[in-house]
Amino acid sequence: MSQQAHAEPIAPRGRPASKPESRGRAVRAVLVGIALFYVLVLIVAPLAGIMYYGLRNGVGAITDTFSQPDVRHALYLTVVIMLITVVVTTVLGLVVAFVLARDRFPGKSLLSAFVNLPLAVSPVVVGLMAILLFGRGGWFEPFFSAQGIQIVFALPSMVIVTIFISIPFVIREVVPLLEELGMDEEQAAWTLGASRLQTFLRITLPNIRWGLFYGMALSAARAIGEVGAVLVVSGQVQGSTETATLYILRAFDQYQAERGYIVALTLAAFSIVLLIGIEAFRRRSLKRAGQE
Amino acid sequence: MKQVRVVLGAAVAALVVVVAATGCGGGSDSSNASAASGGDCTPGDSPVITLAAYSNPYDAYGKLTSTFAADWKESHSDQQVIFQMSFGGSTTQAENIVNGFPADVYASSTAPDVQIVQDSGLIAHDWTQDENGAIVQAGAVVFSVRPGNPRNIHNWNDLTQPGLQILTPDPSQSGGARWNIVAAYGAAMRGEVPGYAKGSTEDAQRLLEGIFKNVTVLDKSANDSLKNFEAGNGDVAITYDYQAATSIAAGQEEEIVAPPSTVFIQTPTVVVDKNAEEHCVEPIADAFVKYLHSPDAQEVFASVAHTRPIDITEAKKGTDSVPPIDDLFTTDDLGGWDTLIKDTVFGPDGAFTKAFAAAKG
Amino acid sequence: MVADALTRASGRARRDPGAPTRWALRATAMLYLGLFVLLPVVVILQRGYSDGLTNLKDALDNFGAWNAIKLTVVMAFLAAIINGVFGTLLAYVLVRIRFPGREIVSAIVDLPFAIPTLVAGVMLVALYGPSSVVGGWLEDHGVKIIFAAPGILLALLFVTLPLVVRSVQPVLAELDREEEEAAQTLGAGSWTTFRKIVLPALRPAIVAGGLLVFARSLGEFGAIVFVSGNIPNKTLTAPVFITQLLSPGSFGATGGPDQAAAVAGLLFGLAFIVVLLTEKLISGRLERTS
Numbered sequence: 001m002s003q004q005a006h007a008e009p010i011a012p013r014g015r016p017a018s019k020p021e022s023r024g025r026a027v028r029a030v031l032v033g034i035a036l037f038y039v040l041v042l043i044v045a046p047l048a049g050i051m052y053y054g055l056r057n058g059v060g061a062i063t064d065t066f067s068q069p070d071v072r073h074a075l076y077l078t079v080v081i082m083l084i085t086v087v088v089t090t091v092l093g094l095v096v097a098f099v100l101a102r103d104r105f106p107g108k109s110l111l112s113a114f115v116n117l118p119l120a121v122s123p124v125v126v127g128l129m130a131i132l133l134f135g136r137g138g139w140f141e142p143f144f145s146a147q148g149i150q151i152v153f154a155l156p157s158m159v160i161v162t163i164f165i166s167i168p169f170v171i172r173e174v175v176p177l178l179e180e181l182g183m184d185e186e187q188a189a190w191t192l193g194a195s196r197l198q199t200f201l202r203i204t205l206p207n208i209r210w211g212l213f214y215g216m217a218l219s220a221a222r223a224i225g226e227v228g229a230v231l232v233v234s235g236q237v238q239g240s241t242e243t244a245t246l247y248i249l250r251a252f253d254q255y256q257a258e259r260g261y262i263v264a265l266t267l268a269a270f271s272i273v274l275l276i277g278i279e280a281f282r283r284r285s286l287k288r289a290g291q292e
Numbered sequence: 293m294k295q296v297r298v299v300l301g302a303a304v305a306a307l308v309v310v311v312a313a314t315g316c317g318g319g320s321d322s323s324n325a326s327a328a329s330g331g332d333c334t335p336g337d338s339p340v341i342t343l344a345a346y347s348n349p350y351d352a353y354g355k356l357t358s359t360f361a362a363d364w365k366e367s368h369s370d371q372q373v374i375f376q377m378s379f380g381g382s383t384t385q386a387e388n389i390v391n392g393f394p395a396d397v398y399a400s401s402t403a404p405d406v407q408i409v410q411d412s413g414l415i416a417h418d419w420t421q422d423e424n425g426a427i428v429q430a431g432a433v434v435f436s437v438r439p440g441n442p443r444n445i446h447n448w449n450d451l452t453q454p455g456l457q458i459l460t461p462d463p464s465q466s467g468g469a470r471w472n473i474v475a476a477y478g479a480a481m482r483g484e485v486p487g488y489a490k491g492s493t494e495d496a497q498r499l500l501e502g503i504f505k506n507v508t509v510l511d512k513s514a515n516d517s518l519k520n521f522e523a524g525n526g527d528v529a530i531t532y533d534y535q536a537a538t539s540i541a542a543g544q545e546e547e548i549v550a551p552p553s554t555v556f557i558q559t560p561t562v563v564v565d566k567n568a569e570e571h572c573v574e575p576i577a578d579a580f581v582k583y584l585h586s587p588d589a590q591e592v593f594a595s596v597a598h599t600r601p602i603d604i605t606e607a608k609k610g611t612d613s614v615p616p617i618d619d620l621f622t623t624d625d626l627g628g629w630d631t632l633i634k635d636t637v638f639g640p641d642g643a644f645t646k647a648f649a650a651a652k653g
Numbered sequence: 654m655v656a657d658a659l660t661r662a663s664g665r666a667r668r669d670p671g672a673p674t675r676w677a678l679r680a681t682a683m684l685y686l687g688l689f690v691l692l693p694v695v696v697i698l699q700r701g702y703s704d705g706l707t708n709l710k711d712a713l714d715n716f717g718a719w720n721a722i723k724l725t726v727v728m729a730f731l732a733a734i735i736n737g738v739f740g741t742l743l744a745y746v747l748v749r750i751r752f753p754g755r756e757i758v759s760a761i762v763d764l765p766f767a768i769p770t771l772v773a774g775v776m777l778v779a780l781y782g783p784s785s786v787v788g789g790w791l792e793d794h795g796v797k798i799i800f801a802a803p804g805i806l807l808a809l810l811f812v813t814l815p816l817v818v819r820s821v822q823p824v825l826a827e828l829d830r831e832e833e834e835a836a837q838t839l840g841a842g843s844w845t846t847f848r849k850i851v852l853p854a855l856r857p858a859i860v861a862g863g864l865l866v867f868a869r870s871l872g873e874f875g876a877i878v879f880v881s882g883n884i885p886n887k888t889l890t891a892p893v894f895i896t897q898l899l900s901p902g903s904f905g906a907t908g909g910p911d912q913a914a915a916v917a918g919l920l921f922g923l924a925f926i927v928v929l930l931t932e933k934l935i936s937g938r939l940e941r942t943s
Binding site: 131134135136137138141150152153235236237238239240250252253254255 | 393519
Binding site: 024035045114118167227245260264 | 674675678679681682683685686689690691692693694696697700739742743745746750752758759760761762763764765766767768769770771772773775776777779780807810811814843865868869871872873874875891892893895896899910913914917920921924925927928929931932
């Protein structure tokens, strides 16, 4: 397992290029060109567009946007939902990952299937599920309304749907790592007298660290970007149940497109930094590990 | 064993986080006292009124709610009313209320949407008997065209010209969409559209079919539809006149063309009794809705939302923002919303139902 | 070494972390997934299918229903194929070819995960819609992207690109080069080598990525509701149709949450089967490489 993450092209160095090699280089250039063009048209151009429309009026527009109480509340709400989602999907996701990777019992593959189910469900349907469970006439509605707790069209349902859609990420990153890791180190630790918890904290966790962080970052990015499901369950009450993405929707609706773009950029920047940061740390730690 | 306790502890901690969020979220969203069933209730110091409105009048209601809250504070020993507002497609809002959205006041764009809420039992009184029939805003269905009217749109039949791209919202989600369709239907039935015989349902259907052949986008709300048009898509948008007027006032480049015959849009705002009762804010909600009928509030609607007077004779004359209309008819002139929805236009054999199937099938 | 011997000696008991912890973990996992995943799925299936297939039939009787489902499936399929090809290409380029800016491109590929789908939709309309420079030019030449089927495809391609790349990239990176180098010394050209040696090794990852694209595309809402125009029988997709079902009374149809639930169940049933297939492929690959 000592392959490098990025392999070298085949042509050896220190020789003038022969004809097949220069053709090879041309082919490679064409391939790179096609790939870059695809990425440019599909991803870079739209992103550049958002940046242009959001930033063209400079810092003034940005400070104006962030001074709006609606914007601040929407961002705050998004962060709250994200934090709760990441905590729940990480802690409980780790439990599920351990069960999937290490345990064996009848029905385990069913469990594995459930982990992946949220990937297959349209966000709109997720919202519908919440309404059917907690809305008027829903299965749990009598219980909660007797307690005076509002679930749908309030924060709890927004958290619940966001958790649903974020469930797979941590688990899918961690399970292959656990399986690859094997139990050698852990068993060695046990035989040397370490407790399960110590083993988990000192040996397992550090080994799966980067996969776990990446899964958490994906979870966080997904949570802050969710729109379809929260649209259905939130009721879009300004300054109350409006997330950042819902604010963006309304901003475009109400002739505040520029503010919409700026908030969109904020969300995108946050997610990008998170994902890239974790990737960068991971590669650096792999490099360091390779040098030992 | 220690390990078991740790695992269970972590799991419980995670679940506690969720429940705490539930509790906090649930609690902080209503700082009202709740009425015990059948008991007395006194609203808190800062009663919250939740308003669910259709997509368009956000500026008007923003102003009206803050004015009302200020006046109320003065006259009710410093009681600070807080308004929480949500704007979206009229039908979507109605559905949300039925599904549990705790709106105390519902500002709808069409009577049938209010009916949806009433049928669920949340509106206990006959709102059609409210002041002015619960109507707080009025307008007319018009066309919004590019400056200079390059495609020469003057009447409903002009919408059927080949190659024209029309924007109108999705009738299943937007009340505005249904106003648009009823306007076309009514104009044809009243014989005000050249080429379409008076009283002929086949001709009305033919007109609708011609129009919808040219519809390229069905947006989810009236607001979305007009925004789309303003983004440069399509040649003409069928819209509320006051919505277009608001856009023009905001600097958008478009012109309003009023057809000679169109429907008088009447949008009702109603107190959702059961919710208002439960939140102990019924008197305040009632007062707010009553306020909407006052001359001051009507003035705000006219200046901020560019709506017409709710009296039809006055409305026909037009205002500074919207043009006069020759033949302004109401849904009652066509037999009332119930007939239109269940039978003549949107029913299984209705003119629109058949026209749409033919146009898009 | 010692630990392994002990393990083998004492069998399964040694591998398990102790029965009470094992049961606690299992119970927690099942409770978590049961509450958050199983329960919502059950409520949809119950509301949608407690009357047998009536709800589904009624829903499909609605105007534009069948075409919405067909369009959604076709678009999802096309997205899977196109991003299968381009995603593999991208993965190959990123892993095997050193070019300036490679790190940046690698980061860009992950961007769709970071951008809310509705923002992507808005941007695609602004960039390629009829009122834009590009879109206007295309329309003058008879090509309509936004508010037509190609726009849907564009939105799907944007949203799902990372899925294939991230599926193929790790497999490609770990591929043993010996076979390829052997083929090259025997005189095989690069393309033949790629076709006969690399591609078969990558196939499970490509298919897995493609299947994920398919499943994801079946449910996409945020980007599509902006770019497609939502015209029944032309550009209306199933997820948007489900939203419409929740508001009864249009086009003389019935609608309602039960019908919406029926169609929703059909949709994610299909997507779920696809995701299951993907898992089979991935675990098959893992078993082969360990």
